[in-house]
Amino acid sequence: MIRALCVAVLVAACSISAPASALEASPSATTDGGCTTSTPPPPQSAPPTSVNTLRQAYFCVLDNYYSGPVMDSKELLKSAFAAYTQNLMRRGADRAGLRLPALTGNRDTDWAAFAKVLGADDPAALRAAITGMVAGLHDNHARAVRPAPSQEGGPTGTGIVGISARQGQRLDPAARPPLFITGVLPGSPAAKADIRPGDIIVKANGVPAFIGNTVNQSIVEAFATNPVKLTLKRPTTGRTRTVELKEGLITPQRPAVTSKKLADGVTYVQLPGFYEGAADQVIAKLRDKPKAVVLDLRGNGGGSPREVTRLLGAFAHGKVTSYFCPLKGECVPNRTDDSVPLLGSRLIVLTDRGCASACEDFSAAVKDNDLGTLIGTRTAGAVSGPSQAYLLDDGSAVLLPKVRHLGPAREIIDTIGVPVDHYAPMTALDLATGRDPGVAKALALL
Incomplete structure (x- = not known):
């Protein structure tokens, strides 16, 4: 993949x-x-x-x-x-x-x-x-x-691995200020510079993050420089400082499913992507069959449709999860993997604008089939169809979808996203102080 x-x-x-x-x-x-x-x-x-x-x-x-x-x-x-x-x-x-x-x-x-x-x-x-x-x-x-050449000594970068305006693979034109950091790799140059999740990006190389209430797309080019000069504001103190951030060695983190108990009979599971084996990893975390599952898909950029149908099979059987439609001919339905034993658990799914592709496939199946409740913000709207990789003679590849994706109700989700049942966005202050409005709303509903 x-x-x-x-x-x-x-x-x-x-x-x-x-x-x-x-x-x-x-x-x-x-x-x-x-x-x-x-x-x-x-x-x-x-x-x-x-x-x-x-x-x-x-x-x-x-x-x-x-x-x-x-x-x-x-x-x-x-x-x-x-x-x-x-x-x-x-x-x-x-x-x-x-x-x-x-x-x-x-x-x-x-x-x-x-x-x-x-x-x-x-x-x-x-x-x-x-x-x-x-x-x-x-x-x-x-x-x-194009495949990146191997780097002697390991991969390098700033270590900033998430921002609030992410919408799938791009900046969200509907994002509201401020722009803030959502993820920093431990031990990275950003971490060593005391850059933390929740820190607000005011400027990058003097380029403002927002012009009025519109995200400034030009900030992408500003971030591409090495070093990059960031003007940051810490939401907990209001302090503003300027940091010159240079790329350095980083330790990449492999995707992993994590879980914890939120309350009696309620298990929280964070799924970073629908990578191979992800569904079974989630199901393994739920082997005690809790009364309710809070599945956190925020920032989940997608993955394999097979993992989507397998995980959905733990919550329902006999359901159409989506359709793949060719240019001509009949759409092909995708269905829940009914070989997976049902958990019998109530499902709450946390989404945001970083939830894209297969993540939206899963979210739409939950919503359209009444399998659970969606909390957070509308998904990315980046689910045109599954891609195939075609290799070229210089070692590069082009990724091209052969079909179009539709939701279970045959609705178009691409460019639109899946709406939530309860709006609960994460703010910079929430991240900085460890609060989670999505989880809080889930527990209130339960």
Whole structure:
């Protein structure tokens, strides 16, 4: 599986505790466009990105993406060419006479005309073209990814692994101020600088986190610098300070299910992602069959749909959990795994805007089938469909959904999210003082 991004470049060192970003990303069969399922070479030995790599990506999208068969190839090449020229301009390498050729809509002749104007291989610009082409699909489960080279001495980063404005893989345009840190890795540069969950990010390199009541998307680029100068405010004291934060060695944390007793007959379980084996780990924590389960899915970026149906099978049998719909033909229902013994426990699910993909699949199944109560905030709305990984000849891959996801009531959740039954957002002060309004509301209901 392809692991999730940790709020784009806002988190310079993403913890591997982040779950899979797609409902499922797996190798796919070879296509006529040249995509392959062979094991990619290590980054050190992979050949550079070439015009042929871009050709593979182009035909991969047309052959394998959900709407590829009916897609306007002109728009696909337009997105690629725009990113290609922008990369050249940023490097001061733009070429006189470099123009997008006249395109007809015929995918083969358009590619031939397009490739002719590219000239000699320029790996950086071609890599940008692939990224731009896939980004032009405007699909939260379609991405171009490249394996990161191994780092001598271990992974590096700042250690900030969560912020409040996270919405799946991006910043939430509906986020309300303030912007605050929600996760810091122990022993990381951020932890050593006494940066804590709940600390409010006022500015990054002088760029304000909010302009009025609108999150400033430009802060992403500010965070990408190393070092980054953060202006932080501690909610418990009101003190504001400036910290120059440099990347350093970090210790990634593997995903793990944790649990604790909240009250007599009530068990709290935190599930960070629907990774392989996650459902059975949760069920193992509930072997005593408590009267009620508070399942915390806040910040859960998704994972495998098989884990979703298996975990739902512990709370209900014979239910449709979602639908996967091809471009043409009948939608295929997904159902609870009825081989899992029922727990007989009341279910309360905690969600937030970081709950994306398979997490939303689970949340919608709970809500639509009346399996429990949702508390927190609306989910991310990042559940277009499960992705498959198609490998290219430079060792990179494109992730493309072949179907569209619908909820159990055949409703569209992508871009919208799943609404909660009880609104209980986490605030900066809550994090700083250890309060949890979601858990408090759950206990009040129970």
